[in-house]
Amino acid sequence: MVDVAVRVSDDVLKKYEGVSNATVLGALAKRGYLKVFMNGVHSLAPGRRLVGRAVTLRYLPSRPDLQEHVTRGGHGEGFNETPRWDALEALTPGDCLVADCMGESMTSTGGDVVFSRILSQKAAGLVTDGGVRDGHKVAEYGYPVYGGGSTPTIGEPNVLPYEVNEPVQCGGVLVWPGDVILGDEDGVVVLPAQLADEIYDECVHHDQIEAAILWHTQREGISPKFFYPFNEETEKIYAAWSRAHGK
Known part of the structure; x- marks a missing residue:
């Protein structure tokens, strides 16, 4: 053991x-x-x-x-x-x-x-x-x-x-x-147990960015293709999403 x-x-x-x-x-x-x-x-x-x-x-x-x-x-x-x-x-x-x-x-x-x-x-x-x-x-x-x-x-x-x-x-x-x-x-x-603490914040941030993309594209009726891979426009809509959701 x-x-x-x-x-x-x-x-x-x-x-x-x-x-x-x-x-x-x-x-x-x-x-x-x-x-x-x-x-x-x-x-x-x-x-x-x-x-x-x-x-x-x-x-x-x-x-x-x-x-x-x-x-x-x-x-x-x-x-x-x-x-x-x-x-x-x-x-x-x-x-x-x-x-x-x-x-x-x-x-x-x-x-x-x-x-x-x-x-x-x-x-x-x-x-x-x-x-x-x-x-x-x-x-x-x-x-x-x-x-x-x-x-x-x-x-x-x-x-x-x-x-x-x-x-x-x-x-x-x-x-x-x-x-x-x-x-x-x-x-x-x-x-792997040794990575659990290391990657957590990164994972949460990634999920929040994708929530922001979904929120923005559904509101505006535009394609998600403009935000992948993550770029300057992605960061802009993430900032807007964060403000709207009190993040």
């Missing part, structure tokens, strides 16, 4: 609730972070914004010897403790479970009973590039759920949970424990 070098505060997480994923993606691209958008991972509970610190869980292809390695406690005793439970128990408010299922989108990483623990831990949500069993029931818990899809299958014949809070991939993107996970209707973006 790696140490989380930077723990993003709850206050910073709260601020990102109002920043668009597209804007974060652009700010990261300027700094050379080009592979931060998860492929094939979509909202299974539409309309819920996700902002949380990553607690990571890695799955591996199933084999009998791996099953023996990762399982502690006997099924006959009604107790089957694996790294998946370790990950769920590690969650705290503001954390998000990120499960690397190797892109096996129709293989379950858990269902409504298992993922009820996310709710009781008051965690921020769930992200996986695998499937979610009983996805419609998990969505009813009220927290954001992002996955490869909903599935009726069980995971154990195909995958097994292996390790917790190590660097993983999810949706083809590196996720380091503690990274900020941002989910909206477009999908999931991974914000």
Whole structure:
């Protein structure tokens, strides 16, 4: 288990609730972070914004010897403790479970009973590039759920949970424990924890400029093309928008 070098505060997480994923993606691209958008991972509970610190869980292809390695406690005793439970128990408010299922989108990483623990831990949500069993029931818990899809299958014949809070991939993107996970209707973006403070003001300014462009072009009936890339005219309408909105 790696140490989380930077723990993003709850206050910073709260601020990102109002920043668009597209804007974060652009700010990261300027700094050379080009592979931060998860492929094939979509909202299974539409309309819920996700902002949380990553607690990571890695799955591996199933084999009998791996099953023996990762399982502690006997099924006959009604107790089957694996790294998946370790990950769920590690969650705290503001954390998000990120499960690397190797892109096996129709293989379950858990269902409504298992993922009820996310709710009781008051965690921020769930992200996986695998499937979610009983996805419609998990969505009813009220927290954001992002996955490869909903599935009726069980995971154990195909995958097994292996390790917790190590660097993983999810949706083809590196996720380091503690990274900020941002989910909206477009999908999931991974914000490296050490950049969360650095890019926030830039992101807010960018979103405000685009709000100003939209405000001006709709009022005046002109094309947005005159304001991209951002130029002197863009700054003028941003100043006017700021005055009008008390910014």
